[in-house]
Every structure is written in structure tokens, then in C-alpha cells.
Amino acid sequence: MSDLHPDLVCTDLTKDFAAFRAVDHVSFEVPQGSFFSILGPSGCGKTTLLRMIAGFQSPSSGDLRIKGKSMIGVPPNKRPVSMVFQHLALFPTMNIGDNVGFGLRQRGVGKSEIKTRVEQVLDRVGLPGVSGRRIDQISGGQKQRVAIARCMVLEPDVLLLDEPLGALDLKLREHMKVELKSLQAAFNTTFVYITHDQSEALVMSDNIAVMNHGKFEQIGTPHDVYHAPSTAFVAGFVGDANRIDGKVTGVDGATLTVVSDGGAEMKIDAPTQGLSVGDAAQVFLRPESIELVEAGVGVNVSSGIVESVLFNGANSSVTVKDGSGGLLTVALPQTGTFARLQRGDRVFTRWDPAQARCYLAAGA
Amino acid sequence: MKSDASRLGFYLLLAPILLWLVVLIILPHIGLFIVSISEKIGPREYETGFDNYAAFFTEPLYWRTFARTAIMSIFATALTLILGFPIAYYIAKLTRGRTKTTLFLMCMIPFWVSELVRTFGWMILLRETGVFSNFLQYLGLVDGPVEMLYNDAAIMVGLVYTSILFMVVPLVTTLDSLDDSLIEAGYDLGGTSTAIMREIVIPHAMPGIVSGCIVVFMLSLGNYLTPILLGGKDSLWFTGMIYTQFITRFNWELGSAFGFLLLALSSLVVFAGLKLSGQSLSETMGRS
Incomplete structure (x- = not known):
């Protein structure tokens, strides 16, 4: 039944700023449970696109549907999407348990249920029993997983990730790539991931959209994008050539x-x-x-x-x-x-x- | 050799603050304390004792003024916080670049003129023949002139006005350091504006709130000009009482005792405030 509506559908999505067009008639579909990456150089409009999906910016024209429902005019706190921010944006004034439980508290879930669900989700990301710790007491990779747990506890239809691996060192980044992919498979949630790092996109994604100057140059599997680039830009940007x-x-x-x-x-x-x-x-x-x-x-x-x-x-x-x-x-x-x-x-x-x-x- | 030289440098750099503390703060207080525990028993005849402090507790006018000063200062602090927080939030979070600098400067402009002039400004507005009174008469809302000066509300207006900058500055600093993505994350996770304010913004701004409150409270408690000018001669403010003892009554002994009581009061309220908000003084002062 979820085949009827892909989790996320964007149709002719456009965003104009005063001086330029950041996103230019972008259309794509993300099927349920897949890992979709938007790959592009910095300034190509991918962050604007992600922020439109999250609801922090509203499109100038075009439609955006999540599970078949149009999200135009729906504020970010009413959308069934969650976002992992570039610098994770964990709340430093709360401990890990309160961070992960934040979204549930906003929904008015009972205290004891929040506690069990927080423990469950922390367990699933491989961090059991850390809920009492402060944010600055855990490592970069663990913070990453807490940020994902904080979103996943709300069971969103779509999880948005804004280059969350950018701040990590190389070894940890390699490790987190594999881990993110397996977490995505375990939760079976639709991930939309933006990055400028082609290896992140190639390793993790089911589908990649290569973006340049606000437009999608190509949408395809990592194999297609690498071996059968459809434009000169894709051929030059993805992989060495x-x-x-x-x-x-x-x-x-x-x-x-x-x-x-x-x-x-x-x-x-x-x-x-x-x-x-x-x-x-x-x-x-x-x-x-x-x-x-x-x-x-x-x-x-x-x-x-x-x-x-x-x-x-x-x-x-x-x-x-x-x-x-x-x-x-x-x-x-x-x-x-x-x-x-x-x-x-x-x-x-x-x-x-x-x-x-x-x-x-x-x-x- | 080198360590001797650097040690000398350390003491030289420390000297101004040490001089400041010892000569201007500690010595006068020791002197005042000695005066405050001297009882006058005859011309040029003194005895050591706590009679001056006892006089404070036995005379209702004294301790009632004392309590009134404390309560009104706390109230003024709370009012300043309520008014200052939205201003600071607007400057720190909703404006950028030039607008931000301009707004910040506009908050400071009133402080370029002396407090006396500013207070007279309020008197021109509030007095019986003043701007507000005339305006209300012109609108026909009142029949005759209205006196808005010389009451507690006028004092409160003056206190808030003189101290709001000292609330806005630390608040802007702490709110500036709040990463916008934390607020966005709050919305993204389904938080309403009030929930985000309560759970993310205010906890983050707590050190700024506390340090602003401490400064504003101390300024209000120790303010002399505003309560006297706006409150009129019937208005009782503890600093006014200290002034009377020293200058009018020439009773330095009682005046000194009052001074120490005021010091004890402000320390006590600040301590209670820190305990209630769960902040420590070093953290609060260190961050803003």
C-alpha cells in the first residue's frame, strides 16, 4: 500500500531568493525505505532544498508531498519529517535522555513511556544506558548516533540528514558511512541525505541525485551515476576523470x-x-x-x-x-x-x- | 632570573586592582564597620557595642523602609527582565548586521546623558503640568491636570528605565551564543514556540538572566537619585535614609550600621537568587 505514494515527492520545486534562483524546477520521488542522496558542490542549492523539505523555507513554486499529503504551508513542527543537522544541534543544556525524549515530550507522551521508548531507541543505535550522561561526555561518533536516535524516536516518515559526517575525522567518517547505511536498513525509514562528498553518496545510497546550479543533472543508482553519467558535469564531479x-x-x-x-x-x-x-x-x-x-x-x-x-x-x-x-x-x-x-x-x-x-x- | 621578572610583571599588573580593592573598598568598609559599632555616650565619648544595629530593629520606620526598598528592587528587577528579554531576543536572534548594531546603539543612547538629566526628562513627562497630563486633557479623557509623579509607580518606571541596559547587554551576549540550529531542531522535533522558549532558549540564557538580574537588583537597591526625584520627599528609600543619617542628622554611627545592613541584604538576595536558579556566581559572571 505504501507503493501507492512514495514517501517523498517533489514536483517542479523552485526557490527564488532576491538575486538568484537557488532551486530550479526540481522534481524527484523517493520510495519508502530507500536511501536517497543529493550530491552537489557547495552553493548548488542542496541545503535550500533540504530546508524546504524540513519546512524552514517555503518554496516559491512547485509542490512537495510526503506520504501523499501536500506539505505546502505546513510548519516544520507539524511535518512528519525529522532532520539531523550539520552540527547535530543536540541541546547542550539537557542530558542525552532529555535530548532524545524532547520530541516525545512535545507530543505529550507520558513520562514512563518516554523513558522506555528513549531506552529502546538508544539501544537500537547501540548506546544503551547513556541517557543520564551529558552531551559533552560522549564522543563525536556517539553524538552522531544520539542525533539520529533523537529523530528516530519520533518514527518520522522521512529522515533528512544535512552533511552530518562533515565534522568527523576521516577514520570515523569511513566507519559512520557503513553504520548509517545499516541503521537505515534496520529502521527501514526513508533517508534523504545531502552531501558534497561523492564517496559518502556512492557508498550509502540507493539513489543519487547530482545537483548543480539549482538543477538536478542526473538521478540514478550509484552505479549509473558513476559509470553512465548523463552530463559532462556529472562525469567530472562524480569520481576522478x-x-x-x-x-x-x-x-x-x-x-x-x-x-x-x-x-x-x-x-x-x-x-x-x-x-x-x-x-x-x-x-x-x-x-x-x-x-x-x-x-x-x-x-x-x-x-x-x-x-x-x-x-x-x-x-x-x-x-x-x-x-x-x-x-x-x-x-x-x-x-x-x-x-x-x-x-x-x-x-x-x-x-x-x-x-x-x-x-x-x-x-x- | 626570568621567573623573577615575570613575577614582578604579574604583581605590577595586579597592582591597580589590588589598590582599587584595598584603598577604595576594603579600607572604607573597615572604617565604616568600626564607626558602626561605636556608641555615642557623650561628647567625644564612645563605647563599642551593637546599639546602632539594635536601633534599626526597634524603630519600625527603619526596617519597614528597608523591606520596602528590597521588595521594590526585586519587583523592578523582575519587570526589567520581562521588558528586557524580548528586546534582547529581538536584537540577538531576529536582526542581522547593521540593524543589530543600530538597535544595540539605540539602547545605549540614553546613557550618553547624565542620570540626572534623564530623570528630569521623566519629571517633565509625568508632572501635573507635564506632557502626559496635557495630552490626556487634550484627548478629553480627564477633566483636570493629573499628577503622575511622586508615587511608587513613578519610582518603578524610573528604576526600570535606568537599569534596562544592564539587563539587555548580558542577555544579548548569551542569546547571541545560542546556535540558531538548536531553535530549528526544536521546531523540527515538534516543539511549539513556548516549549522551545521554555526548554531551549531560557535554559541557555540562564547565566545572562542571572547576571543581568544581579546587576539590576544592585543598581536599584543602591539607587539614590531616582527614588528621591520621582518619588518625592515622602518616598522612603533606604539609601535616602543613609544619606539623612550621614548628612542631615550627622549620625555617622547609625548611618554606617545602615550601610552594612544594606550590604548584608544585597548579598543575601543575590545568594538566594543564585540558589533558586541553580547557577553559581563564577559561572554567571564568567560567561557574560
Whole structure:
């Protein structure tokens, strides 16, 4: 029955501020129990969008429905959504139990029931028996979980998360990513998560919306967004990619021939991009799609000189300068084959035409 | 060597406050205390005893004035808090940038003129031939001139007016430090405006409220000008009584005893206030 109404539906949601449009005709649906991320650079309007869903800002136009009911004009304290704030916003004047019980007290739930429900939810987030402690007596990760417990105790239809992992150190952030995902699965509540960190979005989400300049560039599964970006912005923003500017010189069925501004020729399988001869194009190529070979002939093989080796454990990469002067970042294979590669060595690079993405250059 | 030099620096920096405390506060109080426990038994003949303090308790006029001063000061403090809190909340939470600075300055402008001038301002407004009286007559609400001066309400107006800044400043400071997202979180979790005020804003502002109340209470209790000018000569205020003993009656012994009683009273009320609100003096004074 919950299939009838997705938990959250936004239709043509727009927010205008005095000088600019922060959110521009955004439409999306979030099905019940899924983890939806909105990924975008800072200033792209994602916080404004989240604040509209929470009710702190009202949209200039468009509709916003939660469980089928329109939320336009409904104040934040009457909406079935809860929000985990960027800096968590735990109340420092209350202990943990009172923090978590705050929402229940506002609903007029009896004292003893509040106590049991607070204990239950703290238990579920893995913090049993901390309700008597003060906020400053627990660690960053524990605060995170208290903030989630404080929202989940109200059993909201949608939980909004505003980059809550931003303030944590790297190790804890990696850990909390996994934990958030499993908490979401355990509570089976719809999560809407905003972040500028693509790895957070890729790891946790069922669906990702990539946002730029107030618009959604693409909505899709992490796999789609990463491997089949539908716009140049998504290709450049999600994951690392080499960007090569060039011109289309030939179209042969689904295969394009593009000559880079430096003069290097390459073949790309781009079935649906609709590019024609003479168009300025942007080619995006992931470092891990490029292969290093000792010698070779064939499609998209070029020789180059190692410009630098960036050692970063499993994520090590090398920069290769090809004959035309273009720089390519190539992921270093972890099989040991090229472990001794050094600056100045000559190598060949090869990549599959199907692995590259080609877009019409912006403004062309 | 180095530690000697830094120690010297420490004492030099400490010297002004020590001098201030010893010469201007502690020495006069010791002197006053000695005077207050001297009983005059004849010309230039004194005996040590607590007769001056006993005189206070046996003469109803004295201790009634004392109690009246205390109660009216507490009332003035409460009124100042009720009026000052919304002003401070508005300045701290609902305004930004230039507007905030301007409003804050506007609160301070009255303090650029002397207290005497400000009090005379109130007299011009409230007296029988004053602005309010004429205005009411002009509207036809009253038949003849109305005297609004020389009563307790006039004193209260004056006390609140002179001390409201000292309530607004610490309140703005503490409310400023309240993160807006805490208020938003309160709404998000289903809180009503009153619940958020009661459970989030006021507990956070408590140190500011208490320090503002302490300052305003002390200012009201020790105020001399406002009760005399606005309350008229029938108005009894304990500081006025101390003045009378020292200057008019030339009874320094009784005046000193009154002074000490006032000190004891203000300490007691502040202590009670801190206990009731669950704050500590160091925390309150340290935060604002």
C-alpha cells in the first residue's frame, strides 16, 4: 500500500531568493525505505532544498508531498519529517535522555513511556544506558548516533540528514558511512541525505541525485551515476576523470573519432550523444579505465612519458604525458607489474572506446 | 632570573586592582564597620557595642523602609527582565548586521546623558503640568491636570528605565551564543514556540538572566537619585535614609550600621537568587 505514494515527492520545486534562483524546477520521488542522496558542490542549492523539505523555507513554486499529503504551508513542527543537522544541534543544556525524549515530550507522551521508548531507541543505535550522561561526555561518533536516535524516536516518515559526517575525522567518517547505511536498513525509514562528498553518496545510497546550479543533472543508482553519467558535469564531479577537450572529426555508426586540441586522435563508442562532425567535444576518461602496457598497437593506444608517480597506497596513480603534450592520469595497477615505474619512463596507454564518455562542450 | 621578572610583571599588573580593592573598598568598609559599632555616650565619648544595629530593629520606620526598598528592587528587577528579554531576543536572534548594531546603539543612547538629566526628562513627562497630563486633557479623557509623579509607580518606571541596559547587554551576549540550529531542531522535533522558549532558549540564557538580574537588583537597591526625584520627599528609600543619617542628622554611627545592613541584604538576595536558579556566581559572571 505504501507503493501507492512514495514517501517523498517533489514536483517542479523552485526557490527564488532576491538575486538568484537557488532551486530550479526540481522534481524527484523517493520510495519508502530507500536511501536517497543529493550530491552537489557547495552553493548548488542542496541545503535550500533540504530546508524546504524540513519546512524552514517555503518554496516559491512547485509542490512537495510526503506520504501523499501536500506539505505546502505546513510548519516544520507539524511535518512528519525529522532532520539531523550539520552540527547535530543536540541541546547542550539537557542530558542525552532529555535530548532524545524532547520530541516525545512535545507530543505529550507520558513520562514512563518516554523513558522506555528513549531506552529502546538508544539501544537500537547501540548506546544503551547513556541517557543520564551529558552531551559533552560522549564522543563525536556517539553524538552522531544520539542525533539520529533523537529523530528516530519520533518514527518520522522521512529522515533528512544535512552533511552530518562533515565534522568527523576521516577514520570515523569511513566507519559512520557503513553504520548509517545499516541503521537505515534496520529502521527501514526513508533517508534523504545531502552531501558534497561523492564517496559518502556512492557508498550509502540507493539513489543519487547530482545537483548543480539549482538543477538536478542526473538521478540514478550509484552505479549509473558513476559509470553512465548523463552530463559532462556529472562525469567530472562524480569520481576522478581525465577531461580532454577536442573536436569531432568523424562519425561512423556509434563510433566517434575525436581529435584533441593537442592533436591526438581517439575513437569513442558514444551511441546516444548525438554529436556530429565539427562539434566541440569533451571526453571524460576514468583513470582506472586506462591500461598501462609495455608495447602495443590498436585502438586508442599511445605512447607517453611518465611525468610523475603519485603514491597513495591502493589509490596510487601516474601522470603520463603523451606525444601531443596532453596529460593523462592513469590508475597504477596493484598487481605489481608497474611497481617500479619512475618519472621519465616510457610507457604505452590503452583504453577501450566503450569506457570513455563524450559530451558536447558547454557553450559550443 | 626570568621567573623573577615575570613575577614582578604579574604583581605590577595586579597592582591597580589590588589598590582599587584595598584603598577604595576594603579600607572604607573597615572604617565604616568600626564607626558602626561605636556608641555615642557623650561628647567625644564612645563605647563599642551593637546599639546602632539594635536601633534599626526597634524603630519600625527603619526596617519597614528597608523591606520596602528590597521588595521594590526585586519587583523592578523582575519587570526589567520581562521588558528586557524580548528586546534582547529581538536584537540577538531576529536582526542581522547593521540593524543589530543600530538597535544595540539605540539602547545605549540614553546613557550618553547624565542620570540626572534623564530623570528630569521623566519629571517633565509625568508632572501635573507635564506632557502626559496635557495630552490626556487634550484627548478629553480627564477633566483636570493629573499628577503622575511622586508615587511608587513613578519610582518603578524610573528604576526600570535606568537599569534596562544592564539587563539587555548580558542577555544579548548569551542569546547571541545560542546556535540558531538548536531553535530549528526544536521546531523540527515538534516543539511549539513556548516549549522551545521554555526548554531551549531560557535554559541557555540562564547565566545572562542571572547576571543581568544581579546587576539590576544592585543598581536599584543602591539607587539614590531616582527614588528621591520621582518619588518625592515622602518616598522612603533606604539609601535616602543613609544619606539623612550621614548628612542631615550627622549620625555617622547609625548611618554606617545602615550601610552594612544594606550590604548584608544585597548579598543575601543575590545568594538566594543564585540558589533558586541553580547557577553559581563564577559561572554567571564568567560567561557574560
